[in-house]
Amino acid sequence: MAAAIAALLGLVVGVSYFGVPPAPVAQPPKAARPTAVSARPGETLPAITLPDLDGHPVDLATFRGRPLLINVWASWCGPCVEEMPALQAFAAAQPADGVQVLGLAIDTPEGVREFLARVPVSYPIVLEQPAPDDASVKLGNAQGLLPYTVLVDAQGRIVKQKLGPFAHGEIEHWAQP
Numbered sequence: 001m002a003a004a005i006a007a008l009l010g011l012v013v014g015v016s017y018f019g020v021p022p023a024p025v026a027q028p029p030k031a032a033r034p035t036a037v038s039a040r041p042g043e044t045l046p047a048i049t050l051p052d053l054d055g056h057p058v059d060l061a062t063f064r065g066r067p068l069l070i071n072v073w074a075s076w077c078g079p080c081v082e083e084m085p086a087l088q089a090f091a092a093a094q095p096a097d098g099v100q101v102l103g104l105a106i107d108t109p110e111g112v113r114e115f116l117a118r119v120p121v122s123y124p125i126v127l128e129q130p131a132p133d134d135a136s137v138k139l140g141n142a143q144g145l146l147p148y149t150v151l152v153d154a155q156g157r158i159v160k161q162k163l164g165p166f167a168h169g170e171i172e173h174w175a176q177p
Contacts, residue, residue, distance in 0.1 A: 038140045045156045046138045050126035053109055058126050060102070064156045067099040069175050072136045072148040074107045075115035079165040080147040084119050090171045091123040099151075099175050104139075106130050106146065151175055 039046050045068075049059045060068070071087055073080035091101035101123040105112045109127060116125070128135045130144070140161045141148040151160040151174070162174065 038137060038142050039150075039158050040140060041158050041160060043158055045152050045158060048135045048138060050104065050128055050135060052124065052126055053112060058124065061156065063100050063102065063152075064154065066097055066154050067159075067175070068152040069099050069101045069171075070104055070139060070150045070152065071101065072104045072106060072139070072141060072146060072150075074105060074146055075111040076107070077146045081115070081119070083147060083165045084121060086166060086168070086171055088119075088121045088123070090175065091121070102126065104128060104135060106134065106136060149174075 045060060047059075047061065049057050052058050060070070069087075069090075071080075071083075073084070075081070087101055087103075090099075094100070103121065103123060103125040105125055105127050106129070107115075107127065112125060112127065131137075136144065136146075136148055139148070139150045140158070141163065143163065145163055147165050149162045149166070150158060153159050160174065166174065
């Protein structure tokens with residue numbers, strides 16, 4: 001009994017000396033990060049509109065009617081830079097109804113312009129900033145690695161997706177819808 005009285009007395013003295021301990025503060029729930037639904041082969045190309053180098057919006061749906069090869073790259077990505085000449089050669093060899101190549105740069109306009117001054121390409125380039133729900137992720141690149149390529153058929157359905165660079169001579173075979 002003496003121990004219980006001592007403990008109670010210690011509690012009273014502690015509270016009177018230190019004050020009443022504050023109640024824990026409830027943290028507001030963390031906002032969920034936006035997540036993009038990643039497209040898969042057989043699905044329709046998601047609605048994506050991105051600016052070109054001049055800031056004009058480009059709706060990817062405008063490329064329907066012919067196959068579309070979307071290559072996601074960045075000027076600071078070594079494997080991306082290495083495969084650009086092969087993509088340019090492939091794009092230049094396409095007939096009017098052949099595969100349209102589109103570069104989707106996860107980069108700054110300045111970085112892309114500097115790169116294209118050294119390694120010019122004739123196919124269109126659009127820009128995107130990296131984010132958990134960027135166009136690359138919407139196109140199926142859940143890992144966010146580069147380069148990443150998607151082949152879309154003339155009806156706007158995703159046919160193939162490829163993570164990593166093309167091997168020498170691979171683009172022509174791979175880009176068959």
